[in-house]
Amino acid sequence: MKKNLRFVFILLLHYVAAADPPASSPQLPPHFSPGEEQHHLHKKMLVAIVVATISLAALIFGFLCFWIYHTKCPTKSKTKKVQTPGPDAERGITLVPFLSRFSSIKIVGMKESVPIVDYKQIEKMTNNFQESNILGEGGFGCVYKARLDHNLDVAVKKLHCETQHAEREFENEVKLLSKIQHPNIISLLGCSVDGDTRFIVYELMQNGSLEALLHGPTHGSALTWHMRMKIALDTARGLEYLHEHCYPAVIHRDMKSSNILLDANFNAKLSDFGLAITDGSQSKKNIKLSGTLGYVAPEYLLDGKLSDKSDVYAFGVVLLELLLGRKPVEKLAPTQCQSIVTWAMPQLTDRAKLPNIVDPVIKDTMDHKHLYQVAAVAVLCVQPEPSYRPLITDVLHSLIPLVPIELGGTLRVSQVRQHTSLAVNSRH
Structure with a gap:
């Protein structure tokens, strides 16, 4: 508006300048008397003033009409710019189902915008569910490695749905994954049905689960300090999307290291949304208690109270796993167990003891200031009182400065290396 008024003001200046009478009086015929000459000049000036006034009014009126029209009735090009894209536009890849691009894959229908693959194709892709193709096992079945044409590998989860509970999870x-697309959440590619058996096709995560890498045969030897912080950051980003950017918000309800999968570049993605709920879609008080021992928040375990802070608690347990290299629950005796939270809490807040309980694989490989920061975040996440726990967004922002720039954070690794080398030299 200010720019438009300024434009009118400039036009008026030019118009007035153009309408100014010339410096010298025009020559009149010699037979004009002085009185007649003055009367003639007054008449001409009056006519000029009237014409200028009418023209100026017409110009202002025309501009006002033009401005009102463009304010109330924007052009099509401007309307397109302010339109909010629909959910399909945001999802992108699901507009053209991934599996339907392969001519050898027979699609027999759609379910929640997800391709339903012919069961015979699933058998063929998994080599008739050969045991050597098993990637992992869950509560209701196994996950198999499957090969499409063009030598592209995917993962197929086989679910035995004899019970209503298993069917509901499927x-x-x-339903949830068909509506979600995020770099840190597993991509759903298709599904299939055969009698009481259900199949879900996902993108393949080449490095398996975080649990297998941390607590399997390698005991976390493939995961450096910076890679562990990257995995924590990726996981926080996935959770933040569920809590803050999904409407209604999604509570994962089964956050644990076995449901954090890693691709070929160790990018972490959340998986297994069978127990997830949308906040407000149903009464959370009537939801059956579900989850994994060691990750379940105390208020949910004892009182059945469920919220996004329940996911934050589970995230804190995963952060402790990354930090300490320990399982969430460890057996002390055949009938006695101890949680990582109970064991670690007194030592996490003691700066003298903390370096001694860190996973030996990463011990003394990080700046101790960063170690204290991560421990502080973990302590806040596993607070018994939900209101004392931070939002996952706050956790995310606290982790970003601890991850190298090339891994998705803001940390300059060269400075850390220089700091570490100076510290080593000072000891000598």
Whole structure:
């Protein structure tokens, strides 16, 4: 508006300048008397003033009409710019289902915008569910490695759905993942049905689960300090998307290291949404208690109270796993167990003791200031009182400065290396 008024003001200046009478009086015929000459000049000036006034009014009126028209009735090009894209536009890849691009894959229908693959194709892709193709096992079945044409590998989860509970988990996962697309959440590619058996096709995560890498045969030897911080950051980004950017918000309800999968570049993605719920879609008080021992928040375990802070608690346990290299629950005796939270809490807040309980694989490989920061975040996440726990967004922002720039954070690794080398030299 200010620019438009300024434009009118400039036009008026030019118009007035153009309408000014010339410096010298025009020559009149010699037979004009002085009185007649003055009367003639007054008449001409009056006519000029009237014409200028009418023209100026017409110009202002025309501009006002033009301004009102463009304010109330914007052009099509401007309307397109301010339109909010629909959910399909945001999802992108699901507009053209991934599996339908392969001519050898027979699609027999759609479910929640997800391709339903012919069961015979699933058998063929998994080599008739050969045991050597098993990637992992869950509560209701196994996950198999499957090969499409063009030598592209995917993962197929086989679910035995003889019970209503298993069927609900299948339906819930397909429904939720069909609407979600995020770099740190597993991509759903298709599904299939055969009698009481259900199949879900996902993108393949070449490095398996975080649990297998941390607590399997390698005991976390493949995961450096910076890679562990990257995995924590990726996981926080996935959770933040569920809590803050999904409407209604999604509570994962089964956050644990076995449901954090890693691709070929160790990018972490959340998986297994069978137990997830949308906040407000149903009464959370009537939801059956579910989850994994060691990750379940105390208020949910004792009182059945569920919120996004329940996911934050589970995230804190995963952060402790990354930090300490320990399982969430460890056996002390055949009938006695101890949680990582109970064991670690007194030592996490003691700067003298903390370096001694860190996973030996990464011990003395990080700046101790960063170690104290991560421990402080973990302590806040596993607070017994939900209101004392931070939002996952706050956790995310606290982790970003601890991850190298090339891994998705803001930390300059060269400075850390220089600091570490100076510290080593000072000891000598």
